[in-house]
Amino acid sequence: MTTDPAAAPSAPARRAPAGAAVLREDVTEAIRDAVLAELAAVGFARMSIEGIARRAGVGKTAVYRRWKSKLHLVLDLIGAFAVDGLPVPATGSLYGDVRALLEVLSHVLRHPVASAVIPDLLVEAARNPEIADAVRGALLEGQLRMAQVIVSAAAARGEIPPDTDPSRALDLAIGPLYWRQVVVRDDIHPTHLDTLAQAVVAGLRTPSASA
Known part of the structure; x- marks a missing residue:
């Protein structure tokens, strides 16, 4: 039996991959502001992802989704x-x-x-x-x-x-x-x-x- 293409159900909308969520810009800016505050308070050597996240009011995961280390975070700031x-x-x-x-x-x-x-x-x-x-x-x-x-x-x-x-x-x-x-x-x-x-x-x- 031949299936009429016009009668076939439409394919379901493709869902975005789990890792493709858009990063919120307000969170990104809050993290950058927190880095500046941490640098002023403790310096680069003592600065930590935990301290940055705490000051920004976010979890560490939010930081690591944007930068893989505090070095890359600071380099991004310098580049800005x-x-x-x-x-x-x-x-x-x-x-x-x-x-x-x-x-x-x-x-x-x-x-x-x-x-x-x-x-x-x-x-x-x-x-x-x-x-x-x-x-x-x-x-x-x-x-x-x-x-x-x-x-x-x-x-x-x-x-x-x-x-x-x-x-x-x-x-x-x-x-x-x-x-x-x-x-x-x-x-x-x-x-x-x-x-x-x-x-x-x-x-x-x-x-x-x-x-």
């Missing part, structure tokens, strides 16, 4: 205020772009989470290659993308050699800033950023020595 998503400087000159980039980096390093957590993360990274890879991805990749655009534009304008390495720009810019703001913890005045931008530009215009 790092250079990812910010417009790449496009002032029309290498000096202007470098000066704008330094302003962004200085702002990131002034953030209380960065100044309190980055040194601890670098210590942990020195002990654990997996942590080192995670830290590198969170702190370096977005900044390197910005540097690549700045260096490429400057090379196209003829301001620097076409084979200039963008990572060299970051070395020249971030090293002095990190030393002053995170290690020495000196205040950074706009005139210092002006001088540093000039030094970075001069360094990029000097061909690097062959290996």
Whole structure:
């Protein structure tokens, strides 16, 4: 007997997989706020998922569904205020772009989470290659993308050699800033950023020595 397709019962609606529930954004934000409060209260080394969950008013499962460890949670927070998503400087000159980039980096390093957590993360990274890879991805990749655009534009304008390495720009810019703001913890005045931008530009215009 042939079954009439039109008379066949419709298939039941497919249920979403058990693990596909949408994560509530208000809970995610409450957890992030709790992390900031925990960092301020106890620091990264003593911070725990239990303490974060308790402060956020959620269970530990809610935290682990979003981040697999406190390291990844903190890296996500750092990424939220790092250079990812910010417009790449496009002032029309290498000096202007470098000066704008330094302003962004200085702002990131002034953030209380960065100044309190980055040194601890670098210590942990020195002990654990997996942590080192995670830290590198969170702190370096977005900044390197910005540097690549700045260096490429400057090379196209003829301001620097076409084979200039963008990572060299970051070395020249971030090293002095990190030393002053995170290690020495000196205040950074706009005139210092002006001088540093000039030094970075001069360094990029000097061909690097062959290996």
